[in-house]
Amino acid sequence: MRKASQISEIYQTVDPEEPIHRADPRYVDLSPARGDEDFVRHILRRVRHSPPGRYHCHLVTGHRGCGKSTELLSLKAELEKERFLVAYVDAEETLDIADVEYLDVLIAVISAWTELARREGLPIRQALVEDIERWFAEVELVEERLEERELAAKGGGEAKAEIPLLARLFLNVRSQLRSGDRVREEVRRKIERRLRDFLDRANLLLDQIGVLAGQRGHAGLVTIVDNLEKIPLKILDASSGLTNHAAIFVEHAEALKALHSHLVYTVPVTLLNDRNLGMAYPDLDMLPMVKIATVDGAPYPPGVRLLEEVIRRRVEVEAVFSDPAALEELIRMSGGVLRDLFRLIRFAADYAPEDGRIAPEHVQRAIRKLIREYDLLIHEEDLDLLRKILRDPHPPASDRLARLMYNRLALPYQDEERWIAVHPAARRSPTLQAYLEKP
Template sequence: MAYAPPADILEVLQRIEYEEPLGPEDERYVDTREARGSQRTLDRLARKLGLLLADGRFFAPRQKHVLFFGHTGSGKTTELLHYAIHLQGADRFFLVDLDITKDLDRNNLKYADTLMAMARALFSRLQEAEIALDGNALRPLEEWFSERVLSTEAGRELQAELTTGADGQGGLPGLIKLFATFTAAFKANVTYKDELRRVVRNGFGHLADAFNDLLHRVEDKLQATGKGRRVLFMIDGTDKLRGADTREFFIHDAEQLLAIEALVVYTAPLSLKYEGNLAGKLDSDLVLPMIKLADQDGTPYPAGRGAVRDILLKRADRSLFAAEGDIDRLVEHCGGHPRELLRLLKLCCEFAEDLCIDSATVDAAIRQLASEYRRFLEPEDYALLARIDRDNSHAGNDERTRRLLYNLALLEYNDGTWRRSHPVVRILEGYRSAAARLAAADTAPSP
């Protein structure tokens, strides 16, 4: 049966999930490559990892840690799910996915936690693909755990919580269970978390060696069985870390990241891209462009507007809207940001009278979303946003600008070549006053 968007406002409302990525088979997916003004993002990522998509040539580097930047909610996870179709295969990559928001505590994350989760995800993926490893491949990691972790009080207590310990259930099943237990402890067990992190940190060099040895053996096995040539980790959720935690993970823990001889893609918040001390440590120039509604000079961009309209009408049937103009205004006021569009749609469903999204409903939704920005914007923010809108340029990377990018009050287009304030911000009194002062200064007579 062909997909039909919900035609009941209550159903539309209950189906809206901000954190829900759309997989390859999801009929709500809209191809936004042209709408974002860049067709090369997938090609560039593949080349960074050593794959030429045009003819399948493969020459992967020994290691590569790629940051995949983009505004929060701009669709990075959804796009990566679709990129995976092109990246995986017998003569390409063996993909291992990890979402840290599900497996770990994103409000208190260290790289040590992530490495434990990566190991668990790798073991689970190998088991799923029915790839068997001999004892020699697993032994270095098992020995590290036995000598470094299971000898501690926290390690012994956690091992006792297993219904069957690692030594009671050997091989991959035992390691999957062991790593799952420790990953859960990193997420929820405050008592053990600090001690385990200290053990991992103090023995990280040996852990990295054991993990790297395992990866090399796994990749030999993948090639021998025709299941892939290299392991590629895709780590999602790292773009949702808080500001200080983001810097701790990607900057302070960078040496630990780089000690792992793996191919890894991490989602990352756009604001991190402009941290000066990030340069040179990680591959940090790949951005998922925003969907643009207009070019830099203000000329409407039909591909972008059409894609955003399609995203909206995949979520809510056309019959729910009183007029085309109401759809157009929702498209315009989301700024081309998919999650902001969903936020506006959610508000419309909550405000709608007579179960119809009309002009008054759209007005109420826009005002409500604008009020949410008003709560954190400061007078100096409005002044900066007004100045950026006047010359429509990059406008620097100071701390205030990075904060506005992180909070979506400032949106970036065309791989960062130009920026514009969020459309709902421009209806706020603070912004209008700041813009009026700039205009007055331009027309004031010279002294």
């Protein structure tokens, strides 16, 4: 992609929603400013060395916009180089992300594998397909029986029959899970009552796909489920503090791990300090923010330079900014959050004339806009903890901290140790500033 050399081109080249992979010329390795962890290398090694018949399950977390999808796409490419067959599931596209339960995730994974098997031309045994269809009919997940399907094919149903039956079955269930609340809950409960049967059939299907893939030289099956960290946080039980995040990934960990595929799930950052999550899953990696300051608040020039390179690979900075030094101010205000940095540049472009350049006053307006956004996220009950984090970057785990991290009011960084900082935009919010000025 050509670099932006004028304001109107920034909207195409600086896109906060576009993940890229390591082969992309715009990719910049940010690991030197993220600490010493590289989850792509970790997962590759664990998958590569898993014993036959054993499946590795790995969780990845981090804030929205920190670059997880870019790294996961890179992981997919690296796995494929090693001849693994990879199903990549974008939860945001596949599920109703505002209302997700663990069963929805399982259905999305199996549906993705049926579609991948179709694309790869892997001939699933007809007897297994018919067994799955019968089970779906018994559980009343589909209305059409085998006999009815045959009649439909004879009576003008050929167009519908063009979609392979197995893929159509799972698409049907997925569409029900995206329907109204009543239908969604009914489908979930029907499957849950016979969960063991469902998992058994799902694994028979995955086993057969694995055998067929192996015959074509593939080393195994890997499933990557991205964007689950975007599931909105909900409190399910105020007395116990149980959240929907814990209900999905902790209470139903065994079901999520039961599939016969190596598994990589993204999980919400709220679970980062959940002791039970660490007990349920052997491996959890966090992608921290790009460090632009040290734990004691001193500037960290290497991180700033890396983020400047990210932008320079997308934008002709001297052509677009009247003062290129203003880019560093946007980088520092982003807190090392790639998504916020991209948004800040777009905000500044919004304020600049299309036939002109981004001037310092446009940068300041962009910064004020981001500050206003974060100011609206701060609740009165957050203020004391935000002040404590400003004084001590190692706060103990708590439900309140989880909420601050989910909303990016508090950001995780890592060098030899992990530490937390208040987002620069939140730090400058009028609400927090007024609270800090109180005697």
